[in-house]
Amino acid sequence: GIDEGTADEIGILVTRLNATLLIAALGEAAYPKVAESHSEAKKFAESKKIVVMGGITPGQTTDAVAAVLAERVQADVFVNVTSVNGIYDKDPNKYAGAKHHRTLTPQQLLGIVGKGGLGAGSHNVLDIIAARVVERSHIPLVVLDGTRPENLSDALLLGKCDGSIVSGTKKKILPL
Template sequence: MKIVLSLGGSVFGMNADRIRRFANVIEDIAKEHKMFVVVGGGKTAREYIGIARELGADNTLCDYIGIGVTRLNAMLLISALKSAPRKIPEDFIQAYELSLNHNVIVMGGTFPGHTTDATSALLAEFVNADLLLNATSVDGVYSEDPKVNPNAKRFDRIKVCDLIEIVAKQEAKAGGSFVLDLLALKIIQRSKIKTIVFLGEPENIPKVVKGDFEGIGTLIEPEMRT
């Protein structure tokens, strides 16, 4: 099975022990499956981008700065992995080529205007992955941002078309925030890939790989592949 794991910067953390725990889990899963990991930029990227904006950087340059941070985080994860190549793919073709000889591939962002969630969805589509996992700071998908509205409804399962409608409405409002952006969802919809959004703790990754996401995640149901 081919698995793409989007490891959000908010759950990755700048902590050697936590990164090592993620690495150990990824190595174990890679004994049976092909693993592609896309690492986000998190707080560090936001800090760099914030300073860049103060200095007059435009949005595209800020995106490139964020991409640079995601690749630095990817290098940290690679430092703890024995089976991953010491190379950060700059695009999906390079990631695919590296996967021909390795079971673990780690990368960061790729193109300006794309979040690492969208990058993960595009990568999953490109390599024809069986499963897309999105590790976040919350335990699944909610009707609204649960940090803003504590009464938001949590979903155990939701169809991708229904989630697109919810996110599209929320993105039209200032300050809307979701675990997956609209571009990522559109890619998931067209590629019909099974996707699970889950609470990004290392011990949860093998659970969701086995389909055990109850209480820790949400299954985004795609249309059946033809």
């Protein structure tokens, strides 16, 4: 029964708590503080340690936070590790016949995520803001199943991607 703004603020706190847990799990490899802004994340990155952040802006998901950060640091690729193995035409947890997309253009991604909700707690593979940033920045997006952590190393180190790749180009995205 609380308003969306309050729900967003609580969500930001929860993502920062999760980020703190991840920093603890990463140990010395991680910068010891959760970045609370893009500027802080860029500054912390100078340490050459893993920088972890959670939410920063009410009304935006951590997808949008990550997409804007990828754009600001001119990343070669934006990897989104989530709870499904890529991008589907509809929620695969609700619809048995959902179609998995191995590759898409940014415009196709926008067509899919534009149908999703925007409220606190909505579940889209990526939010509309992040999808718009992917489109405007021309940074390729890779969406992987994070329930199997080896998917990330397989993609980045071996070029094996069981997820989805969003790119406006046909050039090889992985491995970096």
